[in-house]
């Protein structure tokens with residue numbers, strides 16, 4: 001593949017693991033143009049006029065679901081949200097039957113979040129529509145990885161050669177996996193830190209430096225990314241208490257001072273304040289947490305545009 005991809009190869013975005021570095025650069029570069037659209041007085045372009053996008057979220061979401069919907073509307077797509085609680089899923093309809101019935105209405109894209117790892121791959125094999133993974137179990141959350149990379153690149157001008165420290169619950173985190181795949185492909189140096197009980201087996205084979213010392217991970221880092229303690233995916237026993245977790249791994253102003261003076265602080269949200277991050281850090285001058293949310297719209301516009309054939313239309317953005 002050439003250094004500069006002109007389009008994405010597949011009909012789906014299932015994970016960062018499937019993307020080449022040039023495809024990642026294409027999405028990030030396209031997102032820069034999309035960000036300009038969001039700064040206009042009229043935040044709308046006709047790029048996906050006539051295209052239909054269905055948002056199918058089996059798990060709760062604030063940022064991802066909302067920013068996909070905003071992105072779809074800014075691209076002029078016809079967009080609809082399936083409310084799982086009032087759908088026939090509650091009568092026991094399977095994922096595949098649900099998808100096949102939605103597919104019968106000829107959507108161009110289905111954006112799905114689901115608690116089961118691999119569920120998006122299953123849908124992609126079944127459906128003609130493109131499938132966008134908005135988070136599948138403990139596997140991947142590719143648009144989060146892309147918006148995080150966009151935010152780092154926007155602030156630092158590059159990804160290559162940066163030290164990025166990722167601290168928290170890596171075991172249950174699809175955000176961790178997508179970020180590690182992406183940052184490693186783009187030449188960043190990734191440090192992963194957390195309790196040994198929350199580190200995936202074979203973590204070093206993912207191309208990261210693993211440590212249980214938050215001070216070692218954060219020292220001279222260009223970016224510090226905190227991961228949420230995923231209480232809903234735990235059955236206890238991973239660490240003694242939330243108070244002790246904060247004492248050992250929580251991001252405090254003292255620990256931030258170990259990073260480079262211009263380091264940025266990131267968190268995908270939702271945050272457990274006082275557990276993985278102190279409020280003074282989350283709301284402090286180095287925090288780019290709300291920039292990540294804003295950039296999520298631009299990155300999701302780019303992904304939808306590239307997957308739905310917007311790249312074939314020169315009038316797009």
Ligand code: CP
Pocket residue numbers: 060061062063064065135144268269270
């Ligand atoms: N970062 C993220 O996925 O947040 P939501 O769960 O609110 O979508």
